[in-house]
Amino acid sequence: MRSDGGRSERWRIGERFDAAADYDGAASVQRLTAGRLMRHIELAFGGKKPGRILEFGCGTGALTLLLRERWPEAEIIATDIAPAMLGRAEGRCGAGVTFALMDMAEPDAADAVRGMFDLVCGNLVLQWAADREKVLDGLAGFLAADGFLAVSTLTEGSFAEWRQAHEAVGAEAGIRRYPAFRVLEAGWPEGADEGGLARCASGRWVAETVLEQTGGGLNFLRGLQRIGATAPRAGSRPLAPGGLRRVLCRFDTDGAAMTWEIAYGLFRMPPRAGVFVTGTDTGVGKTFVSACLVRAWEALYWKPLQTGLCEEDGDTPEIMRLTGAGPGRILPPGDTFLAPLSPEDAARKEGRRVDLARLALPEDDRFRPLVVEGAGGLMVPVTEADAACGTPGVMMIDLMARFGLPVVLVARSGLGTLNHTLLSLGALRTRGIAVLGVVLNGPLNPDNRAAIEAHGKVRVLAELPFVEKVTPEAVERLSRCFAGRRD
Known part of the structure; x- marks a missing residue:
């Protein structure tokens, strides 16, 4: 074993859980959250069935058993850092599951988990990670591709009553501190495809409060011992017996209830390599940025909805002209309309509706990135609501969520961009849509860039100067601003 302090600490935590012989009898909240996490997973998959499942931190198998019962045909690999826990989980679940020793912080070291999984999940284990992200x-x-990562973890506010009992008698609780929910919201998982292009996951965190009636502080401490969750916060010092008695008395006097603040995270990886290019407004340079990305990444290009063909040839031939890419990489639009209006209005002018069935994400050359260019901004109407069928209206942001690709948001660099950009970022995050980054078009503006990165919690991928005439040479030159995304 390497002399790595963080790794040694993780294995010490594992040894405490290994010694927890009565884990199942005491882990009532863990069983509750396992069931609720399972419901989140089922909703995410709908009628689909995952072929391969990887569970990390399986403990004694509460979630493992639910997974096996729901999808008995799936290949399930359940892992934990504690060997004795794995033994108890195997005894609980029986056949149909492969159990393997794995440290969630170093999953690459476990031979059993080679390959790709449709679902990776873990219940109330992430809070033990020193580096959660x-x-x-x-x-x-x-x-x-299109796989799900599903987790539950503790957040700030958990065990608040225990901390308050310590503070009331002038002591400090040695119990671990957990991240605020807003901190979790700012950190979404991210991988990379074979070419190095970021695979940002879409999804969101959901908060829940569970109130446990402990039956007294002594019962609470015994419960932690029974499940092995006794590893103190680094640097904390245990209380003397007299101090602990005062804490227990105060805790019991205050009602002996315990709050668990739970966060559930469910994230979907993109169905293929690529990005969805949208803008804060019409005319901010989406097509120019799309051309630069196609050139930089040697990507495919697809425009789901093209309007305004009565006045111009459209963006698809323009991308072909600017990048020099042939028809094999420049795919035909999903649907086209003559009027220079929103897709909803343009379709109405022609006496029809946008056919959403025609807007399936292309399967062409799946290992090559796909640049999808939207029409206008996030809230551009695509279809109106159909009262007869009971279907709601669809906006451009709904298409983004449906396609599952991370978004590149194009914005102006100058005055007024902060409001438009931050509102757009907020709308995307509310819908659980991943944002790869922002591209600023126009004169360099360091203050606006800094404000967008700080308040939008996003990276600015590139700042493109104003180009008086958009030419293939200009695209070739400025596409180098994005080449680093594939390093």
Whole structure:
């Protein structure tokens, strides 16, 4: 074993769980969250069936058993850092599951988990990770295209009553601290495809509060011991017996209830390599940026909806002209309309509706990135609601969510961009749509760039100067601004 402090700490935690012989009898909240996480997973898959499932931190198999019962045909690999836990999980679940020793912080070291999975999941284990985002990114790397990463974890506010009882008697609780929910919201898992293009996961975190009636502080401590969750916060010092008695008395006097703040995260990897290019407005340079990306990544290009063909040839032939890519890489639009209006209005002018069935993400050359260019901004109407069929209207942002590709948001660099850009980023995050980054068009504006990165919690991929005449030479030159995405 390497003399790595972080790794040694993780294995010490594993040894505590290994010694928890009565884990199942005490882990009532863990069983509750396993069931609720399972419901989130089922909703995500709908009628689909995952072929391969990887569970990390399986413990004694509460979630493992639910997975096996729901999808008995799936290949399930359940892992944990504690060998004795794996033994108890195997005894609980029986045949149909492969159990393997794995450290979630170093999943590449486990031979059993080679290959791609349709589902990677873990119940109430992520809070033990020293570097949560690194663990999520590493596990996301095992996901197949369109695969799901599903986790539950503790957040700030968990065990607040226990901390308050300590504070009331002038002591400090040695219990671990957990991240605020807003911190979790800012960190989504991200992997990379074979060419190095970021595979940002779409999804969201959902918060839940569970109130446990402990039956007294002594019962609470015994419960932690029974499940092995006794590893203290680094640097904390245990209380003397007298101090602990005062804490227990205060906790019991205050009602002996315990709050668990749970966050459930469910993230979907893109169905293929690629991005959806949208803008904060019409005319901000989406087609120019799309051309640069097609050139930089040697990507495919697809425009789902093209309007305004009565006035111009459209964006598809323009991309072909600017990039020099042939028809094999420049795919025909999903649907086209004559009027220079929103797809909804342009279709109405022609006496028809946008046929969403025609807007399936192309399957062509799946290992080559696909640049999808939207029409206008996020809230451009695509179809109106159909009262007779009971179907809601569809906006451009709905198509983004449907396609599942991370978004490149194109914005102006100058005055007024902060409001438009931050509103757009907020709308995307609310819908659980991943954002690869922002591209700023126009004169360099360091203040606006810094504000967008800080308040939008996003990276600016490139700042493109104003180009008086958009030519293939200009696209070739400025496409180098994006070449680093494939390093």
